[in-house]
Amino acid sequence: MRLTMVGTGYVGLVTGTCFANTGNDVTCLDVDPAKIKTLEDGGCPIYEPGLTDLIEKNVKAERLTFTLDKEKAYRDAEMIFICVGTPTGKMEGDADLSYVMGAADDIGKVLKELGPNQEPKVIVVKSTVPVGTSHAVRDRIREIAGPSIPFSIADNPEFLKEGAAIQDFNYPDRVVCGVEDERAAELMKEIYAPYVRSGNPIFIMDVRSAEMVKYASNNFLATKISFINEMAALCEAYGADVGKVREGMCADSRIGSQFLYPGLGYGGSCFPKDTLACMAMGRNSDTDTQLSTAVHDVNQRQRTRFFQKIHDQFDGDLAGKKLAFWGMAFKPNTDDIREAPALTIMQLCKDAGATCVGYDPVAAENVAKDHPGLCEVCEDVYDTLEGADALVISTDWDDFKHPDFGRMKTLMNVPAIFDGRNLYALALMEREGFVYHSVGRRAVTPGAVTA
Ligand SMILES: NC(=O)c1ccc[n+]([C@@H]2O[C@H](COP(=O)([O-])OP(=O)(O)OC[C@H]3O[C@@H](n4cnc5c(N)ncnc54)[C@H](O)[C@@H]3O)[C@@H](O)[C@H]2O)c1
The missing domain is CATH 3.40.50.720 (NAD(P)-binding Rossmann-like Domain)
Incomplete structure (x- = not known):
């Protein structure tokens, strides 16, 4: 399949390279000339174990290319994956959607030029976005391209971990796809088929639920980290050893042992901003998100x-x-x-x-x-x-x-x-x-x- 990744960061570059590795024809688009130059020169703009070699292999096989040319990247793609950043914005923790909506603008313009007889593309939002964003992307593209232009929208949150991103992408615990029509569902199943061969599930659901799965997952993991850090503080206050407490607690199969290591709290480009975005979604909908607020406060x-x-x-x-x-x-x-x-x-x-x-x-x-x-x-x-x-x-x-x-x-x-x-x-x-x-x-x- 001909695929375009919008954004060659941790998610776009890994996703694009792994999709190319299963035989797809992938174009990775970015607006950062330095990143594209590094990639075109055979380098890798990020450190991710195994990624440089996999890029090299797929570039050699002519399945993976890099470009700054939006028109070219969007014109021929059958599916377009939006993988741009959604950092915390200036408004009290709301996600900054300017990069996502910027990509929607670019896509809308190209779709308009291609006219009503084009094969409908599936535009997939892979960035982590507040619930309702994929529909806003759909509406923006429709507004720019016009009502007669065929395309469909999907949401496909990414769960890879930096440091183990290739392994996580190739062997996902699950794949989540939010779709609005049968064709998009079929294309998503087709593109992910090589990654779910061992029986790991691919969940096809509505777009809003798919968007929410990502926040619910990250927020839950962040909660575990803040929980054990709160217990660690109590251990210090009362002379207990959190290492021993962990062992005793984690042997309970209902609890498990992952993400229950005390430390300096979570960081990175996902948990902090996604917890804040959940709190913002709560504020914007008059929904109480006390737990998310506590998780964030404990972490800070x-x-x-x-x-x-x-x-x-x-x-x-x-x-x-x-x-x-x-x-x-x-x-x-x-x-x-x-x-x-x-x-x-x-x-x-x-x-x-x-x-x-x-x-x-x-x-x-x-x-x-x-x-x-x-x-x-x-x-x-x-x-x-x-x-x-x-x-x-x-x-x-x-x-x-x-x-x-x-x-x-x-x-x-x-x-x-x-x-x-x-x-x-x-x-x-x-x-x-x-x-x-x-x-x-x-x-x-x-x-x-x-x-
Ligand atoms: N990093 C992770 O571990 C991870 C894991 C799962 C999900 N996510 C989510 O995936 C999304 C991307 O995260 P990331 O860490 O890969 O971001 P990143 O900041 O590493 O990369 C984003 C890239 O998008 C490019 N870009 C911005 N606007 C563009 C446009 N209009 N056209 C083309 N390229 C454009 C930027 O130049 C940048 O290279 C975020 O929503 C994040 O929450 C990240």
């Missing part, structure tokens, strides 16, 4: 609580202190730094007078580019520790799981670790002689008598 507080631990360690005086940060991406295996907790905590430390030095295996370049002056970026993980008054572990990259503690102590001014990801056993930290603060567990202070 998690960052300031952790900063407070650092602040308290230095008796409230961070002026002139040097803090090393390991990990700046919002989670491991991605270079995405949107809403990354590390950056919020760095900013709080910097505002309190500290200087920050950061290392990340793949996200450092983005930090230097998008947040100049926030921290000094190091290329080697141990270089961050020279003369450091404390280490903050902010992303649980594998690289940080078994460091050379002896070397760390010789480099650091003070052997203190603030571990936002609970990477190390308390007994190990005691043996190594570190001051050690983590999440939901007692603090380790060398010399102090512990129970």
Whole structure:
């Protein structure tokens, strides 16, 4: 099938490449000339494991092309997937739909030029959008193209995770398609057939429900994270160990163990904005969304609580202190730094007078580019520790799981670790002689008598 992806970000580029890999003829369109140039030169504008090789393979097979030319991208496509960003807008958490509606405008113009005798295209909204948006896209295209132009609208939320995006796309737990006509349903089933061969379901439903599935899923996962972080705070207050509490709790098959790791709270380009968008949908419809509001508040507080631990360690005086940060991406295996907790905590430390030095295996370049002056970026993980008054572990990259503690102590001014990801056993930290603060567990202070 001839497909066009609108937007070559994490979703559009992965989706387009994976669809090309099953034999479709895919055009990836973007408005960012730098991204298209990188792709045309054989590079990849984002870090996603396995993606560069898969792009190369499909470009060679002449099934995958990149363009800035909207007219060309839209004209020949049988299905158009809108995969542009829907960040938080300026209005109290409402999703900014300007990119989605911008794409609708472009598509409407091309459809108008093609006239009433064209084969009807299916326009698929893949971006995460508030309920009703796909219908607004349909109405905008209709308004621009005119009433005699045939096309149909669909909503197909994406559930891939950055860092495991190709695996998630190729082996989805489920595929959700919101459609308004039988033909769109059949085309969606056809295009996804290679990905649901092992019996994983493809759900065909109405457009509004499909849009809501995505928010309900992300909001639920965000709720689990805020829940365990709230329990972690209680563990700290009452001397329990959240690691043990987790084990005891997660053995219950009704509860399960995923997304129940205490830490610095969720970040990234989805959970924060999608929780806010749910709250905005509630506000806009006079529907109470107390739970979403609490989930968001707990998440924001998690960052300031952790900063407070650092602040308290230095008796409230961070002026002139040097803090090393390991990990700046919002989670491991991605270079995405949107809403990354590390950056919020760095900013709080910097505002309190500290200087920050950061290392990340793949996200450092983005930090230097998008947040100049926030921290000094190091290329080697141990270089961050020279003369450091404390280490903050902010992303649980594998690289940080078994460091050379002896070397760390010789480099650091003070052997203190603030571990936002609970990477190390308390007994190990005691043996190594570190001051050690983590999440939901007692603090380790060398010399102090512990129970
Ligand atoms: N990132 C994820 O892990 C993830 C997972 C599931 C769903 N989503 C959702 O998918 C959507 C896209 O997310 P993303 O992370 O891929 O975004 P992104 O910001 O990485 O990429 C969006 C791309 O769209 C391009 N663009 C904007 N307007 C355009 C236009 N008119 N024509 C062509 N290109 C245009 C931008 O230049 C950019 O390259 C969002 O709604 C997001 O919530 C993201």
